[in-house]
Amino acid sequence: MKYDIFTIVFFLLLSVFGFSQDSLRTVLAEPGDGILSLLRKQGIDPYEVFDEFVSLNHHDLRDSVHLIAGRAYVMPHMKVDTVAIVDSLQIQAKEVKEIERESYAIFGEKYKTVIAKSERLKGTVYYLVSGHGGPDPGAMGMYAGKAIAEDEYAYDITLRLAKELMAHGAKVYIIIQDENDGIRDERVLEIDRDEVAYPDKKIPLNQLARLKQRVAIINDLYKDNKGKYQRLIVTHVDSRSENQNIDVFFYHHKHSKNGERLAESIHKTFGAKYKKYQPNRTYSGTFEDRTSLYLVKKTHPAMAYIEIGNIRNKKDQVRIVDPDNRQALAKWISEGVLLDYEEE
Structure with missing residues (x-):
């Protein structure tokens, strides 16, 4: 035959x-x-x-x-990059196209490779800002007898989010960067002070000067990318009373319909995830305008400002110290971003 x-x-x-x-x-x-x-x-x-x-x-x-x-x-199925064709069959067929991938040192040696998942965000531009950094560690807490700082965990979640968005074809600017800290899987992330602002600017000690620096960087990039679909996402970890357990909150500018929709889309995604994976727990996070926040008021792109939880509360600490949770947070935010873009 x-x-x-x-x-x-x-x-x-x-x-x-x-x-x-x-x-x-x-x-x-x-x-x-x-x-x-x-x-x-x-x-x-x-x-x-x-x-x-x-x-x-x-x-x-x-x-x-x-x-x-x-x-x-x-265990999920392994993705096969290429299919080897047996030489003895002497088939003159084209090899299955290799999955596209690129390397980015900012994610660290272990996680530097970004494998393309889709082009769903092709042509979009996202600016990602993790709170504090440089001389300012942000909110502080204690976990397992060690000090933990807001900026380290906000940065780790931001890197994971950046990688997700890039895998779907987005152009991503990571505004606060640390060349020594890629994506990390430790529970206690070492505190340092060597973060810089894009591309390599020293972060000022004065709070207002820091905020002005970030606004200027973002707004300049916004001008450079005029005419493109652009969005800004800012990530923070809150600090409240030790006894106050909070959910993830989303803020936007009161006059920005696009920012409101972005915040609402991510909020809606979190609500759906809780309903699916934690049916016995009600999601109490909200999205609302918070125009009084400097970055919300002064930056030009439509934006969502995210508060991940209370770094001093033991229950909320689990959300940020567990690397699985940090990855889940990044995935859920990215799904909200996709929802927002595709429903525009």
Whole structure:
């Protein structure tokens, strides 16, 4: 029986993709495992399959992202970059196109590679600002007997968000940068003072001078990108009484309809995630105008200003010190951004 070249390639592809779909591999979680570490142990890039893992295992996760030791978890399928064609078949077929990827040192050696997921945000520009930095660590708390600082956790979440947006084709400007701190998976992030403002400006000690510097950088970039779809996202961690447990809040300029829609879209996404993954917990975060905030008032792009939680509250600390939670926060924000852009 004769087979043409396309029939042979079809069966080869089927053998690679199709036969492996019938059963999914499971792995037992060990004490101390998180989603990121469990996937990494299996040789899987956790940032590429995080959502799929949560969707496959949400009934066996505590608070939507925490593993339970001793429980079996379903592993997502590995993505295949290329399909090898057996030489002996002497097929003159084109190799399946390799997945597009680029490297960015700012994410750190371990996570520098950004793999393209889609072009859903192609042509868009996002400015991401993590709160404080440089001489100002921001709000402070204590965790496991060690000091933790707002700027380190806001920066880590911002890097994760930047990577998500870039994977969907967005042009991203990370306004506060630290060349020594890429994406980090530690619970206690070391505090330093070496952050700079884009591209390499020293951050002033004076608070008003710092805010003015950021406004000037963003507004200058906004002019440079005139005519493009542009949005700004600012990320902070709040500081309140130790006993005050808060949810994630979103602020916008009272006269900016686009900013209001962006904040509402991310807020709506968080509400949907809580309903799906934490049905026994009501999401109490809100979105509202907060034009009194300097960055909200003075920057030109439509923007959302996000407060992640209370760094001094033990329950809220879990949200920021757990790297799985930081990744989930970044993913949820990015999904809200996609919702906002695609519903415009």
